[in-house]
Amino acid sequence: MSRRLELRQVSKSFGDIDVLAGITLHVEPGEFVSILGPSGAGKSTIFRLLTGGLEGHGGGVDFDGQPLADARRPFAFMPQHDALMPWRTVIDNTALGLEVQGMSRKAARDEVAPLFGEFGLAGFEHKYPAQLSGGMRQRAALLRTVVQDRAMLLLDEPFGALDALTRTGMQRWLQTMWDRHRWTVLLITHDVREAVFLSDRIYVLSGRPARVLREVAIPLPRPRKDLASPEATAIEADILHTLLDPQPAQRT
Amino acid sequence: MSQPFSAAPRIAALFAKVGPALLSVGTLVLAWELYARISGISPTTLPAPSRVLFQAILQRQALFDNTVPTISATLAGFACSLAVAFILSVLIDFFKPLRLALFPVFVISQTLPLVAIAPLVVLWFGFGLTPKIMLVALVTFFPMLVALVQGYESTDRDISALLSSMGASRMRIFLLARLPSSLPYFFAGLRISITYAVVGAIFAEYAGAAKGLGIYMLNAKNNFRPDLVLAAVLVSALLTLALFAATVLIQRAAMPWERLDAARKS
Numbered sequence: 354m355s356r357r358l359e360l361r362q363v364s365k366s367f368g369d370i371d372v373l374a375g376i377t378l379h380v381e382p383g384e385f386v387s388i389l390g391p392s393g394a395g396k397s398t399i400f401r402l403l404t405g406g407l408e409g410h411g412g413g414v415d416f417d418g419q420p421l422a423d424a425r426r427p428f429a430f431m432p433q434h435d436a437l438m439p440w441r442t443v444i445d446n447t448a449l450g451l452e453v454q455g456m457s458r459k460a461a462r463d464e465v466a467p468l469f470g471e472f473g474l475a476g477f478e479h480k481y482p483a484q485l486s487g488g489m490r491q492r493a494a495l496l497r498t499v500v501q502d503r504a505m506l507l508l509d510e511p512f513g514a515l516d517a518l519t520r521t522g523m524q525r526w527l528q529t530m531w532d533r534h535r536w537t538v539l540l541i542t543h544d545v546r547e548a549v550f551l552s553d554r555i556y557v558l559s560g561r562p563a564r565v566l567r568e569v570a571i572p573l574p575r576p577r578k579d580l581a582s583p584e585a586t587a588i589e590a591d592i593l594h595t596l597l598d599p600q601p602a603q604r605t
Numbered sequence: 606m607s608q609p610f611s612a613a614p615r616i617a618a619l620f621a622k623v624g625p626a627l628l629s630v631g632t633l634v635l636a637w638e639l640y641a642r643i644s645g646i647s648p649t650t651l652p653a654p655s656r657v658l659f660q661a662i663l664q665r666q667a668l669f670d671n672t673v674p675t676i677s678a679t680l681a682g683f684a685c686s687l688a689v690a691f692i693l694s695v696l697i698d699f700f701k702p703l704r705l706a707l708f709p710v711f712v713i714s715q716t717l718p719l720v721a722i723a724p725l726v727v728l729w730f731g732f733g734l735t736p737k738i739m740l741v742a743l744v745t746f747f748p749m750l751v752a753l754v755q756g757y758e759s760t761d762r763d764i765s766a767l768l769s770s771m772g773a774s775r776m777r778i779f780l781l782a783r784l785p786s787s788l789p790y791f792f793a794g795l796r797i798s799i800t801y802a803v804v805g806a807i808f809a810e811y812a813g814a815a816k817g818l819g820i821y822m823l824n825a826k827n828n829f830r831p832d833l834v835l836a837a838v839l840v841s842a843l844l845t846l847a848l849f850a851a852t853v854l855i856q857r858a859a860m861p862w863e864r865l866d867a868a869r870k871s
């Protein structure tokens with residue numbers, strides 16, 4: 354079976370600022386992969402290249418063994434901020450992708466409505482985003498992402514804006530959801546614990562210009578229950594060390 | 606125990622909102638009334654507010670007959686200006702160089718002094734509705750255009766990126782994101798422009814008209830009746846307030862989520 358997504362030596366610069374300096378990574382079907390890196394490294398830039406928000410880059414991108422063409426939209430994308438439309442009710446926000454795909458508003462609503470319970474949003478269908486808590490907004494944005502039924506999910510720091518307690522709850526929830534649905538996911542985060550808890554593999558990026566410092570497989574058994582098991586904590590400490598003290602070999 | 610749907614708290618809340626405004630206006634009017642009475646100034650120079658009000662009631666039929674054409678000129682001119690501003694704003698949003706080509710022209714159009722331009726427009730287009738529509742449009746068109754163009758540009762970049770990741774066309778992104786994003790700007794522009802529109806219409810009538818508040822004011826002035834001038838001013842102020850209130854109500858109906866957003870931010 355071919356790889357779902359493969360980036361080969363992808364580079365990108367804005368004017369004379371290099372942001373991506375040869376990123377090579379891949380995601381297998383059904384795999385949960387995270388990209389971990391410092392703020393401003395260029396993580397969101399990778400997603401913008403993949404979703405067509407940015408043009409022109411070096412290197413190659415393959416999807417299911419074929420070069421990624423503009424015409425194909427294989428990704429369901431969740432932007433860094435929830436990007437809920439304040440003027441749409443929650444149900445119409447979550448149905449947005451289906452509407453864009455050409456479904457009528459009514460049919461799109463009927464399709465997303467049964468999922469509100471699973472996403473902890475039951476009863477809030479006809480509220481506006483301003484009436485939701487931070488965690489509910491993120492779940493609504495995630496629901497909007499998964500109902501598009503694409504081959505792969507791109508999640509850009511889905512829990513970055515949440516308080517620590519809500520975030521932990523959301524991480525557990527996403528872990529359970531993933532065990533049930535086995536989506537192919539590429540997740541951006543700068544929360545090391547989150548990456549270890551959720552992922553099969555992690556790519557650790559350097560600061561700008563971003564390159565892959567390390568690729569870390571997470572052999573922890575699933576379903577995972579404990580965010581801070583001794584094994585997870587050991588991997589976490591190891592990755593943190595790489596992030597805080599990158600490329601010690603180059604220092605003399 | 607308090608009744609959940611009792612009217613008293615709502616009336617109290619309303620009074621808390623309009624109370625200060627009533628108080629300041631009331632104080633001003635009272636001071637004016639006292640000055641007019643105590644100083645013994647001639648009513649042909651400065652009539653007391655009570656006299657203005659009394660004359661306004663006496664002349665209500667004439668005032669009403671002259672208010673109707675002003676309202677129609679205001680609304681017709683404003684509707685034309687809105688339609689053109691909307692069409693142009695969409696064109697500019699889809700074709701950015703148009704903005705560079707057109708904005709300087711419109712900026713210059715805003716520097717034209719109404720005093721000079723109004724008589725000319727009346728000279729060219731006569732005493733009918735056309736010159737009034739044109740002058741109202743002249744003063745309201747550019748603020749509305751700027752509001753709309755800025756409103757489109759205020760669209761959250763994440764929302765645009767999300768829509769294009771979903772495969773939405775430019776037209777689709779405009780309709781789903783840019784147009785709704787412009788609503789707060791549109792209504793802010795609307796509230797300001799509607800007050801300009803009344804002034805524009807009165808100015809146009811002042812420069813020449815068969816009927817209207819503007820020409821009524823001019824005639825009253827020429828007859829040395831400042832009380833009637835002020836009565837017409839009172840009517841035009843009430844008209845402006847009413848139009849302003851109407852835009853606020855339309856905005857509430859059109860943007861039910863907005864008050865929720867405001868409540869969340871405060």
Ligand SMILES: Nc1ncnc2c1ncn2[C@@H]1O[C@H](COP(=O)(O)OP(=O)(O)OP(=O)(O)O)[C@@H](O)[C@H]1O
Binds near residue numbers: 399
């Ligand atoms: N259109 C652009 N023009 C110029 N520079 C840009 C542009 N877009 C992004 N950058 C720069 O590229 C760098 C990487 O941005 P990016 O948003 O990918 O970072 P990030 O890793 O997602 O950061 P964060 O974790 O804070 O979200 C930043 O330094 C940013 O200033």
Ligand SMILES: [Mg+2]
Binds near residue numbers: 396397433
């Ligand atoms: Mg980012």
